[in-house]
Amino acid sequence: MADPGAEEYWRARPVLVTGAGGFIGTHLVRRLSALSARVHAVGRRPRESSDGETWHVADVADAGAVERLVGSTRPAVVFHLASEVAGARDPRLVLPMLHSNLTGVVNLLTAVAEVPETRVVLAGSLEELRPEEGDRAPSSPYAVSKWAADGYARMFHHLWGVQVSNLRIGMVYGPGRQDTRKLVPYVTLSLLRGSEPELGSGARHLDWVYVDDVVDAFLAAGETPHAAGRAFDIGTGTGTSIRDTVELLSHIVGGRARPRYGALTDRALDSARIADPTAAAEILGWRPAVGLEEGLRRTVDWFAHENG
Numbered sequence: 001m002a003d004p005g006a007e008e009y010w011r012a013r014p015v016l017v018t019g020a021g022g023f024i025g026t027h028l029v030r031r032l033s034a035l036s037a038r039v040h041a042v043g044r045r046p047r048e049s050s051d052g053e054t055w056h057v058a059d060v061a062d063a064g065a066v067e068r069l070v071g072s073t074r075p076a077v078v079f080h081l082a083s084e085v086a087g088a089r090d091p092r093l094v095l096p097m098l099h100s101n102l103t104g105v106v107n108l109l110t111a112v113a114e115v116p117e118t119r120v121v122l123a124g125s126l127e128e129l130r131p132e133e134g135d136r137a138p139s140s141p142y143a144v145s146k147w148a149a150d151g152y153a154r155m156f157h158h159l160w161g162v163q164v165s166n167l168r169i170g171m172v173y174g175p176g177r178q179d180t181r182k183l184v185p186y187v188t189l190s191l192l193r194g195s196e197p198e199l200g201s202g203a204r205h206l207d208w209v210y211v212d213d214v215v216d217a218f219l220a221a222g223e224t225p226h227a228a229g230r231a232f233d234i235g236t237g238t239g240t241s242i243r244d245t246v247e248l249l250s251h252i253v254g255g256r257a258r259p260r261y262g263a264l265t266d267r268a269l270d271s272a273r274i275a276d277p278t279a280a281a282e283i284l285g286w287r288p289a290v291g292l293e294e295g296l297r298r299t300v301d302w303f304a305h306e307n308g
Contacts, residue, residue: 009223010035016073018042018060018108019081020053023177024123024169027215028079029053040073042082060104063111070111070118077222080108081123086142089269093141101145102152109156109164119228120164121221124150126207126235126273128168139269150231157229165227167217170235170275174211174295175302184296187246188303191253198263202243205272207235210290210298220284227284235275236288248293252300 015032019025020041030051032039039053046057056073058065060082070078084100086093105122112118127143128150138144149166156162173184180186190197217234221227246259280286290298 006219006223007035010037010219012036012038013077014038014040014073014075015222016040016042016069016075016078017053017081018079018104019083019123020055021045021047022081022083023179024172024211024214024218025079025081026176027174027211028081028218031215031219040069040075042069060107061099063107066104066107067111070108070115074115075118078108078112078118078120079123079218079222080105080120083123083146084142086140089140089267091141097141097145101142102148105149106152109152109162112164113156113160113162116161116163118163119222119225120153120162121218121227122149122153122164122166123218124166124168124231126168126170126233126275128231139271153231154229163225163228165221165229166231167214167221167234168231168275169214169217170207170209170233170273172209172211172214174299176211183242183245184249184299185303187249187259188253188300189307191250191255191257192300192304192307194255194257196257196260197246198260199242199246200262200264200266202241202246202259202261203266204270205239205241205274206245207237207239207274208245208292208295209235209275209288210295213288213290216289217280217284217286220280220286224284230279230283232280232284232286233275233277234280234286235277236292237275237277239272239274240292245292245296249296249300252293252297 015037021043033051041053125146128147153164187197
């Protein structure tokens with residue numbers, strides 16, 4: 001978890017957060033603001049500041065906009081979370097993933113290459129290929145965009161000394177995520193409303209990691225100079241099947257509604273992606289603190305309050 005002296009480190013430090021309106025970004029901005037950082041939050045659409053941050057409207061796929069943003073804010077740390085997420089194996093997603101996920105990373109790293117003291121932390125994914133996986137093919141347009149982004153990060157660090165690290169994040173869940181395309185919000189809201197969530201077999205194993213733990217990982221990477229040039233798995237190291245996760249949610253929510261397994265067809269080529277958090281523990285000093293049952297209870301409580 002983050003260094004106990006984090007508040008001293010972040011106080012008045014200029015920080016740029018792209019994708020600040022997203023699930024993880026919202027939590028990260030809130031935490032940075034609580035630590036008294038000077039937060040510059042970036043999104044594609046205007047919004048009112050809610051945690052004392054300065055809001056900027058920009059598309060990270062626009063190289064000129066990114067260069068101006070970095071030049072005007074002069075951030076000590078950049079957290080790059082802006083991304084499109086889609087696990088489908090659809091060739092029509094190749095160009096959107098390339099444009100949104102890879103171009104944005106290259107634009108950002110090019111801009112900060114002129115500011116060598118700036119640290120950059122990328123939001124990667126466990127869907128990326130790891131070096132030890134050899135010739136295994138990427139599993140989706142999203143996965144290959146994240147894998148390629150990590151390659152560019154390593155190149156910028158090796159050739160031009162950019163202090164960039166990549167966090168390969170597991171399946172993030174927690175309060176505040178209302179996108180019902182995601183498993184936990186969909187199942188939780190269905191059960192709270194007394195309806196039966198329709199699911200596939202539930203056989204796939206995932207590494208669930210609570211959103212506050214993920215924020216801790218970003219802060220640790222932003223504070224640690226030894227993170228530069230490296231990628232870290234951010235997860236618990238434990239796989240839990242979708243069925244077991246849903247059954248745990250069902251137990252927490254209670255009621256008579258039951259999940260309908262097999263109502264949907266499992267997506268082809270999905271596989272278990274489990275983190276190896278050893279490097280994160282050794283170099284970042286990060287370990288997940290919130291267990292799955294406790295995290296799901298907090299999540300259910302939030303949804304019950306918000307939809308009560």
